[in-house]
Amino acid sequence: MVNNELLDMLIIGGGPGGLTAAIYALRGKLKTLLVEKTGMGGQIALSAVIENYPGVDPISGAELMAKFEEQARGFGLETESAEVSAIEDAGDHRRVVTTDGEYRAKTVIIASGAKWRKLGVPGEAEFTGRGVSYCATCDGFFFRGKEVVVVGGGDTAVKESLFLTKMVEKVHIVHRRDKLRAEKIHQEQALAHPKIEFHWDSVAESINGESTVTGVSGKNIKTGEEKVIPVSGAFIFIGVLPNSDFFTGDTDKQGFIATDRMMATSMPGVFAIGDVRDTPLRQVATAVGDGALAAYSAQDFIEKQPART
Numbered sequence: 001m002v003n004n005e006l007l008d009m010l011i012i013g014g015g016p017g018g019l020t021a022a023i024y025a026l027r028g029k030l031k032t033l034l035v036e037k038t039g040m041g042g043q044i045a046l047s048a049v050i051e052n053y054p055g056v057d058p059i060s061g062a063e064l065m066a067k068f069e070e071q072a073r074g075f076g077l078e079t080e081s082a083e084v085s086a087i088e089d090a091g092d093h094r095r096v097v098t099t100d101g102e103y104r105a106k107t108v109i110i111a112s113g114a115k116w117r118k119l120g121v122p123g124e125a126e127f128t129g130r131g132v133s134y135c136a137t138c139d140g141f142f143f144r145g146k147e148v149v150v151v152g153g154g155d156t157a158v159k160e161s162l163f164l165t166k167m168v169e170k171v172h173i174v175h176r177r178d179k180l181r182a183e184k185i186h187q188e189q190a191l192a193h194p195k196i197e198f199h200w201d202s203v204a205e206s207i208n209g210e211s212t213v214t215g216v217s218g219k220n221i222k223t224g225e226e227k228v229i230p231v232s233g234a235f236i237f238i239g240v241l242p243n244s245d246f247f248t249g250d251t252d253k254q255g256f257i258a259t260d261r262m263m264a265t266s267m268p269g270v271f272a273i274g275d276v277r278d279t280p281l282r283q284v285a286t287a288v289g290d291g292a293l294a295a296y297s298a299q300d301f302i303e304k305q306p307a308r309t
């Protein structure tokens with residue numbers, strides 16, 4: 001099915017970046033459609049709490065995103081539930097192919113975010129959903145009173161470990177370096193926490209179990225010492241990979257989309273924002289800033305196009 005109406009803007013992704021772009025575009029009176037493949041809200045909707053979004057008291061990610069969506073709906077946001085599989089340059093417009101048909105749009109904003117990087121060790125795939133998890137908010141409850149491993153040492157790993165301490169007996173943080181890369185405030189809380197034990201300079205080599213996880217085998221990369229940590233769960237927080245398979249323009253080696261300072265990609269009329277972009281910081285606040293700027297740039301792009309005859 002081809003939707004013949006020519007949109008001013010098609011936004012891919014309903015996370016904080018996409019919703020912000022939508023608010024700015026709709027207030028600029030652009031005919032806008034947002035296409036989202038799962039549920040609105042993006043990755044932050046899975047986070048138990050967000051404390052660093054300015055002007056908002058600590059709030060769950062889902063609640064914050066409900067506010068974003070409500071605000072966008074108030075300006076007339078229209079959404080479609082579908083997955084985008086291709087963007088093609090059709091000269092005076094972009095053709096966007098989705099699982100629910102094709103769309104024509106003068107501009108496209110890619111706000112498709114990122115997904116969890118997998119560890120790639122034996123047992124990870126086998127026990128996913130049976131002890132291996134990528135979301136403490138979703139699954140932490142299942143490990144009440146038990147011990148778990150968290151793999152990673154960045155901000156998400158540390159913050160999610162602190163969240164897990166509210167329900168589990170103990171969190172073992174397995175980190176390949178000898179110091180954390182998290183925000184200072186989270187580092188201090190984690191380092192002083194009685195329920196958190198650190199396994200520095202260590203990597204997880206396999207996740208073991210029978211019907212569910214019973215332990216994580218790891219190795220100290222400096223001393224070569226091997227150990228098995230007996231736990232019921234393993235939470236993996238080792239970074240993200242971009243949701244950019246459908247994009248054929250310029251990216252970095254990992255697939256994060258290259259943009260200029262106006263959020264323009266190498267494809268004319270196509271902009272990229274937030275976590276999917278080649279950017280040094282992936283946060284709600286940065287996705288929001290990118291979204292506002294991209295909507296402004298897209299409007300400018302439309303105004304500078306020669307009038308169609």
Ligand SMILES: Cc1cc2nc3c(=O)[nH]c(=O)nc-3n(C[C@H](O)[C@H](O)[C@H](O)COP(=O)(O)OP(=O)(O)OC[C@H]3O[C@@H](n4cnc5c(N)ncnc54)[C@H](O)[C@@H]3O)c2cc1C
Pocket residue numbers: 012013014015016017018035036037038039040041042043044045046047049050051052053082083084085111112113114135156160243246273274275276282283284285287
């Ligand atoms: C557990 C956790 C805790 C976090 N804590 C914080 C925090 O405290 N503070 C903070 O600022 N940030 C935090 N972050 C990071 C923050 O969530 C991200 O930086 C932010 O969500 C990025 O927004 P985005 O709009 O770029 O993309 P996303 O939020 O990733 O949204 C992208 C959306 O696009 C959709 N999509 C993907 N591909 C397609 C496709 N082909 N077709 C259609 N739709 C598609 C996805 O389903 C998704 O809904 C956290 C992240 C996680 C996972």
